[in-house]
Amino acid sequence: MQVTEVVTTPVAIKYRPEYQADKRYYPKPAEQTNVIIEIRTDDGTVGIGEAAHAPGIYGETAGATIAGIEYLAPAIIGQDPRQITKINMAVDRLSPVGNIAAKAGLDIALHDLTGKILGVPVYQLLGGRVHESLKTHITPATYEGTADDLMDLVAQGYRAFKQKMSGDIGYDIPLVESLLDRVPDGIVLSLDVNQGWSVKDTLEVVTVLERRAVHPRNVILEQPIDGADIRGAARIRNATNIPIMLDDGIRTAADLRRILDAEAADIVSLKISRVGGIQRCLQMIKMAEAANVSYIVDEINEMRVANTAVAHLALASKAPLYTGVACHLLLENDIVTGGGVWIDKGEAYVNDRPGLGIDGLDLTAVAVPAADA
Missing domain, CATH: 3.30.390.10 (Enolase-like, N-terminal domain)
Incomplete structure (x- = not known):
């Protein structure tokens, strides 16, 4: 063949x-x-x-x-x-x-x-299914209706959120406070800054969060600063008990190794579409596991084909905190006509058919x- x-x-x-x-x-x-x-x-x-x-x-x-x-x-x-x-x-x-x-x-x-x-199925090529389903995060838009949108998603069963920040802490701090005032205990709220803050900004946000009496432990700080600034990330991590997730600076196994060696992250976000495929992402998952660093198996601007691949890898992985396979739901159309990943009450599932299990496009x-x- x-x-x-x-x-x-x-x-x-x-x-x-x-x-x-x-x-x-x-x-x-x-x-x-x-x-x-x-x-x-x-x-x-x-x-x-x-x-x-x-x-x-x-x-x-x-x-x-x-x-x-x-x-x-x-x-x-x-x-x-x-x-x-x-x-x-x-x-x-x-x-x-x-x-x-x-x-x-x-x-x-x-x-x-x-x-x-x-x-x-693809998950069988990766060592077999470990999980029947996994919690997936979803991303509300960052705008004046964010809190209402997020609460609607909570009502649908989602328990993890990748909440994008604006990069302006004058906007971001009140937004985060408004969300924490409303979300119930047990909701994961990852504040995804996409490198938009400085170290000083991040420490100011940390001070606000640590003073809160309600649900600050639900928060993750995701890539608050420049992805290349591993030293700055380590400084932030050493200054707070709020978990630090690194993301945008991880494109190769060497990038991940530098982060692990510097003890700069509590969690790493590993993405098929950012690192060059399932096989390369699986290698990085094993690296994180060997270093006893938590990880999520995540997405980046994907439609349902790539989201399905992410789901197969996540479900075949030992212990991801959660996954991210809902990006296709942010789009007006779905290219998949049948099969592929689906989400029910905030949990991601795949079928047992060969390959990705997608019936058609x-x-x-x-x-x-x-x-x-």
Whole structure:
């Protein structure tokens, strides 16, 4: 069996209206543009993957990903798709650094394809299912209606939230206080700053939180400062008992090793789409576990194909605090017509069908010309 073709389709889907008023630190475009990848074999089996993009943080775009996949395709075509490690090694020889979104989408497609060939779900390729379901966070928009939106989601059963910050502590502190005044005990509220604060700002927020009598223990400080400032993160961690989660600066195993060596994080957020695929993310999960550092298996601007891959990895992992597989619910449309990850009362589930367990895609209304991606 051999790979005969790698096909890319850029898709663009608008965010729901409340996210158009979003005041987070880095700009959020009106629509999300990702790339659906199909890896086809000589016997007609097709594996699907998704390359997700966060241009405001990492700079990669759909157009760059398509060009990257065209460049990387010679490392894949003609290969046995079941040899995922061998193919990833060949891809890395062509592109040791960069093309992270492209690598992630290709790796997801290879896992889906191999699962279909062997007749097993992706989680089985990763050592088997550990959890029947996992708590997933969801992201309310950061705007004047945030508290009401978050409470609506609590009523739907969600118990973990990635709440984006604006980067202006004059706006952020009252927002956080208003949320903590309303959310019940037991809700996880990760304040995702996406590098928007300074060390001084973060310590000021910490002072406010530590003075609160109600639910400050529910809070996680997620990537409050520049992702490259590991020393600053360690300083913050040593100044407070509020857990520090690092995120945006983790793109390679070497990045994670530096954070672990510096004891700069209580929790690390590990993302398939940010580190170059399932296999690379699994390596980082094992590193965190070996260092006794907590972790979440997370998403970044993903549609339901990539969210499903995240769910398979999370459910096959030993002890994630929770996962993040709800990003596709922030969009107006869903490209998946059946199967894939689903969420019930804030818990993420996948089915037992081969590969990702996705029955079909409908890209007709959302596909865009490659020249416009």
